[in-house]
Amino acid sequence: MLSPKGAILIFFLTGFLLSIIILVLNYLLSPKSKSLIKRETYECGLETIGPTWVQFKGNYFMYALVFVLFDVETIFLYPWAVRFNVLGLFAFVEMVIFIGILVLGLWYAWKEGALEWK
Amino acid sequence: MSVNINYLLLIPEILVLSLGILLFVLALITPRNLQKGIGYLATLGLLGIFLYMPIAWKYTGMAIEGMYQVDKVAIFFKALSLLAGIFVTAIAPKYMEKIGYYSEFFVFAVFTVLGMMVLVSATDFLTLYLGLELMTITFIILTAYKRESAIGAEAGIKYLILAGVSSAILLYGLSLFYGLTRTLNIVDIAAVVKNNGITPAFVLAMVFVLAGFAFKISAVPFHMWAPDVYQGAPTPVTAFLATGSKAASFAIFFRFFYLAFPGIKEHWVGLLATLAALTMVVGNLVAIPQTNLKRMLAYSSIAQAGYILVGFLATDFAGFKAIMFYLSVYLMATIGAFAVATVYENVTGKEEIRDFAGLSQRSPIMAAVLVVSLLSMAGIPPLAGFAGKFYLFYPIIKNWGWLALLALIMSMVSVYYYLRVVLVVYRDEPEDKTPITLPNSIYFTLLITMAVTIVLGVYPTPLAKIAQQAAMIFMK
Amino acid sequence: MITLAHYMLLSAVLFAIGLFGVLSKKNAITVLVSTEIMLNAVNLNLIAINKYIGVDGFYGQLMAIFVIAVAAAEVGVGLGIIISMYRNKETISLDEFNFLKW
Numbered sequence: 001m002l003s004p005k006g007a008i009l010i011f012f013l014t015g016f017l018l019s020i021i022i023l024v025l026n027y028l029l030s031p032k033s034k035s036l037i038k039r040e041t042y043e044c045g046l047e048t049i050g051p052t053w054v055q056f057k058g059n060y061f062m063y064a065l066v067f068v069l070f071d072v073e074t075i076f077l078y079p080w081a082v083r084f085n086v087l088g089l090f091a092f093v094e095m096v097i098f099i100g101i102l103v104l105g106l107w108y109a110w111k112e113g114a115l116e117w118k
Numbered sequence: 119m120s121v122n123i124n125y126l127l128l129i130p131e132i133l134v135l136s137l138g139i140l141l142f143v144l145a146l147i148t149p150r151n152l153q154k155g156i157g158y159l160a161t162l163g164l165l166g167i168f169l170y171m172p173i174a175w176k177y178t179g180m181a182i183e184g185m186y187q188v189d190k191v192a193i194f195f196k197a198l199s200l201l202a203g204i205f206v207t208a209i210a211p212k213y214m215e216k217i218g219y220y221s222e223f224f225v226f227a228v229f230t231v232l233g234m235m236v237l238v239s240a241t242d243f244l245t246l247y248l249g250l251e252l253m254t255i256t257f258i259i260l261t262a263y264k265r266e267s268a269i270g271a272e273a274g275i276k277y278l279i280l281a282g283v284s285s286a287i288l289l290y291g292l293s294l295f296y297g298l299t300r301t302l303n304i305v306d307i308a309a310v311v312k313n314n315g316i317t318p319a320f321v322l323a324m325v326f327v328l329a330g331f332a333f334k335i336s337a338v339p340f341h342m343w344a345p346d347v348y349q350g351a352p353t354p355v356t357a358f359l360a361t362g363s364k365a366a367s368f369a370i371f372f373r374f375f376y377l378a379f380p381g382i383k384e385h386w387v388g389l390l391a392t393l394a395a396l397t398m399v400v401g402n403l404v405a406i407p408q409t410n411l412k413r414m415l416a417y418s419s420i421a422q423a424g425y426i427l428v429g430f431l432a433t434d435f436a437g438f439k440a441i442m443f444y445l446s447v448y449l450m451a452t453i454g455a456f457a458v459a460t461v462y463e464n465v466t467g468k469e470e471i472r473d474f475a476g477l478s479q480r481s482p483i484m485a486a487v488l489v490v491s492l493l494s495m496a497g498i499p500p501l502a503g504f505a506g507k508f509y510l511f512y513p514i515i516k517n518w519g520w521l522a523l524l525a526l527i528m529s530m531v532s533v534y535y536y537l538r539v540v541l542v543v544y545r546d547e548p549e550d551k552t553p554i555t556l557p558n559s560i561y562f563t564l565l566i567t568m569a570v571t572i573v574l575g576v577y578p579t580p581l582a583k584i585a586q587q588a589a590m591i592f593m594k
Numbered sequence: 595m596i597t598l599a600h601y602m603l604l605s606a607v608l609f610a611i612g613l614f615g616v617l618s619k620k621n622a623i624t625v626l627v628s629t630e631i632m633l634n635a636v637n638l639n640l641i642a643i644n645k646y647i648g649v650d651g652f653y654g655q656l657m658a659i660f661v662i663a664v665a666a667a668e669v670g671v672g673l674g675i676i677i678s679m680y681r682n683k684e685t686i687s688l689d690e691f692n693f694l695k696w
Contacts, residue, residue, distance in 0.1 A: 061677075065670055072666045075659060104142055111146060244657050251664045255671055262675045268682035272691040274675040279625055282668055283616050286632035289661065290609060293639040297602075300643075302653045346694040404696075 062114040066106075073102050127181040127188040130167055130174060130196055131235055137163040138228040145221035153221050157211040160224035161204055161559065164231065168200040184303055185242035190588035192239040194442055195369040198449060199234035202362035203227055205453040205567070208559040210354035213464050217264050217352060230256040230358065234366040241377065243292045243302045246370060247285075250334070253366060254281050257359060261351040273350020280333065280343040288330020294323035295378075307378035316382060324386065327374070334367035335423050338396040348416035353463055356412055357456035360419045361449040368426060368445060372438060375430070376592050390430050391521055397424030398528045405535050411459055411471050414535060415452070418495060421532060422448055425510055428525060432513035435589040440513070442585040444506035447494065447574060451503060454491035454567035457560055458484045465554050471539055476548025484554065485543045487564040492536040494571045497529045502574035509582070601642030608635035622679065622686045626672045633665045 002010075033039060041048060080087065080095050109115060125132075137160070144156055171193060178189045207227055214223050230253055237249030258281065262274025298320060299306040311320070329340065336344040348356045379386060401421030408414035426448075429441040461484065462477070463469050478485035494503035507529065515522045556564070574581060608631055615628025637658040644654025680686055 061673070065673060068666055069670055072663045075663065101139065104139065104146075107146060108142070244653075244660060247657075248660060248664070251668070255664075255668055258668075258671055258675070262678055265678050266682065268679075268691070269693055271675060271679040271682050272694055275622060275672075275679055275688070275691065276694070278668070278672050278675055279616065279622075279629065282626075282629040282672075283613070283632065286609075286612070286629060286636060289633070289636045290639065293636050293643065296640060296654060296657075297598075297643040297647065300647055300649045302657060349694055 059117050066109055066114060122183040124179060124181050127177055127179055130170065131232065133167045134228060134232045134235060138225060138232060141228060142225045145225060154211065156221040156224050157207060160207040160228060164200055164204045164207060164228065168197060168204060171197040171200065185245050186239050187241045188239055189591050191369065191591060194584065194588045195238040195365060196235045198365045198446060199231050199362050202358060202449060203231040205563055206354050206358040208563045209357065209457045209460050211559070212557055213352065213354055213460050216464065223263065226256050226260055227358065230362065234362055237366045238369040240370060241304050243296065247289060251285060253363065254285065257363060260355040261347055263352055263355065269350045273347045277343055277347045284330050284333035284340070287326050291323045291326025291330060294319060294326065298323065304374060304377045308380055311379065311382055316385065324379070328389070331367065331371040332393060335364060335371060336420050337393045337423055337427060338400045341420050344420055345413050345416040349410060349413045353412065353456055353460040357453055360452050360456070364423060365445045365449065368441060372430065372441065387431055390427060391518060394424050394427035395521060395524055397421065397427060398525055402528045402531045409470055411469050411474065414471065415455060418532065419452065421528065422495065425507065425525060428514060428521060429510050431518055435592050436513045438592055439582070439585040439589040440509035442588060443509050443582055446581060447502040447506040450567045450570045451491040451494040454487045454564060454571065457563050458488045461554065461556060461560055471542055474539065475542050475546035477543045479551060480548055481554040481556070483564060487568045488543060489540050490568050490571055492539055496533045496536045500575050502571045502578065505575055505578040598642055598646040602639060605635045605639040608638065620687045620689055622676050622688055625688065626669055630665055630669060633661060637661055
């Protein structure tokens with residue numbers, strides 16, 4: 001009845017309009033405070049203490065970096081795993097060397113303390 | 119689908135990879151006080167593989183079906199990369215001891231040599247990109263090696279961003295060529311030209327690829343990274359960049375252009391002539407006001423790239439023979455100059471030209487090697503640089519007379535800033551007259567580079583014959 | 595009909611957006627992300643050409659996987675350098691790193 005492109009258009013418009021309607025309703029129905037003090041940010045009911053931009057710990061970054069590199073290694077492992085039977089001994093030896101080099105990288109990261117969680 | 123692989127031709131790469139992995143494992147398991155041996159092991163290992171190269175000279179062919187061509191040109195440039203690696207690992211130890219993370223430097227240096235060796239043999243877009251990125255990314259790590267130095271970090275981020283963008287541009291050009299030729303091979307581009315002629319897409323792809331390669335050789339509109347990276351990197355790494363990276367990039371540049379565009383030379387020769395002229399002029403003129411030795415050597419090496427680009431314009435293989443000869447001579451001179459700069463910076467911590475005052479009184483051998491290297495780069499007659507420039511400029515006098523004249527004038531201009539360093543070294547008085555003692559490995563490096571520069575200037579025939587034998591493969 | 599031209603046009607637009615990002619942004623991480631956008635544009639180009647006009651085989655897709663891997667390695671190195679920049683100058687705005695000039 002309706003072509004696929006028409007259906008997508010209706011979905012798109014609906015999503016767009018829905019977000020706009022929710023925001024407008026929020027603006028119309030919310031209580032508006034008259035004084036400026038009521039609008040300030042608060043922390044546990046009191047004034048804020050210290051800077052509000054908190055640094056994230058370095059450990060998150062190190063783990064994310066090691067994850068990305070080994071994830072890209074996994075991309076190379078998937079095609080080999082799918083066609084393992086057909087590819088034979090040559091591909092097996094080659095993938096063992098590949099994984100071995102990456103294990104050396106993991107050993108280095110382990111030794112240098114990139115995987116510690118303090 | 120099994121690929122035809124000729125392992126005999128891949129022996130140098132396998133040996134270099136094994137050396138790199140061995141050094142990495144040793145770096146992980148040796149205790150802190152025995153780490154000095156890794157530097158010596160790296161130099162000796164690379165020297166052993168370099169001594170295998172004359173045996174490898176006889177075996178040429180296609181190592182991996184259609185993707186990896188080991189011919190005499192590739193073996194010549196692999197030998198040059200190994201030589202650069204040997205000299206850099208010989209001059210680096212004392213310098214790296216002060217920086218920290220000592221043994222990882224040698225692991226990276228060996229992997230950079232591997233990247234260069236893969237790059238010069240590539241006849242396939244994928245092999246080209248992998249070799250190029252292996253070499254470049256390792257160099258980026260080496261450039262930012264000094265972690266407490268803001269200048270090192272600045273040089274590293276500049277090199278990273280610019281190298282990333284230029285690799286992306288090169289890759290876009292290669293993907294357009296893939297669209298035109300439907301395969302990933304470089305030689306098929308020549309067939310496309312024969313069948314379809316030159317289409318606008320072809321010209322666009324050629325210009326993108328030219329831009330990507332011109333960045334690596336620091337030709338002029340794409341040279342802005344070189345002075346900053348050369349100044350900010352640790353001095354042994356600058357020596358490696360100035361010699362190995364340039365040699366490998368020129369090799370692949372020449373191979374790509376001669377495999378892919380042989381019949382349409384008249385279309386790109388004008389562009390390369392303009393690049394060469396601009397590079398020579400800008401490199402030499404901006405080197406004159408420099409006060410930092412490493413930055414001056416960077417601009418001078420940009421100018422040398424301009425001279426080498428002239429070799430692309432010659433009508434037959436004489437141009438490429440000249441390029442190969444000049445790159446070897448330039449490697450020796452640059453290693454000599456940077457070895458002196460490394461030792462001096464290690465001892466006194468200074469790298470401005472005026473701080474080299476009176477070096478002849480503190481260490482006559484260092485002063486002599488510095489002078490010989492700089493004069494060879496200037497092209498003064500009894501030294502090897504003159505023979506190299508002669509081989510480069512002589513074939514183009516007939517067709518590109520204006521370019522040969524410009525090259526001669528710019529060489530004369532370059533003599534000024536080289537001689538200024540010579541004057542400071544020999545005429546001025548040093549602040550601190552204590553003599554400088556050299557470690558043995560650096561002493562031998564300095565002697566070898568000076569000896570080769572002088573001997574090749576007087577008797578260039580052996581190297582010229584080898585280069586000619588290699589360049590003949592482009593004569594088809 | 596979606597032809598090869600649509601994909602290549604999208605790839606060219608992405609490449610241009612990435613190039614604009616590299617040239618105009620001050621935050622070093624944003625510049626790295628823009629470089630990634632450029633490399634992804636190239637990947638799109640390679641895969642689209644392989645699907646529509648490549649000779650039988652998958653070489654375009656193969657090269658795209660290798661380009662993804664190399665781009666990941668490059669960004670890893672880039673983030674390491676950005677950490678080194680931050681440790682030295684407390685900022686990663688590229689305007690502050692202007693010691694090396696002329």
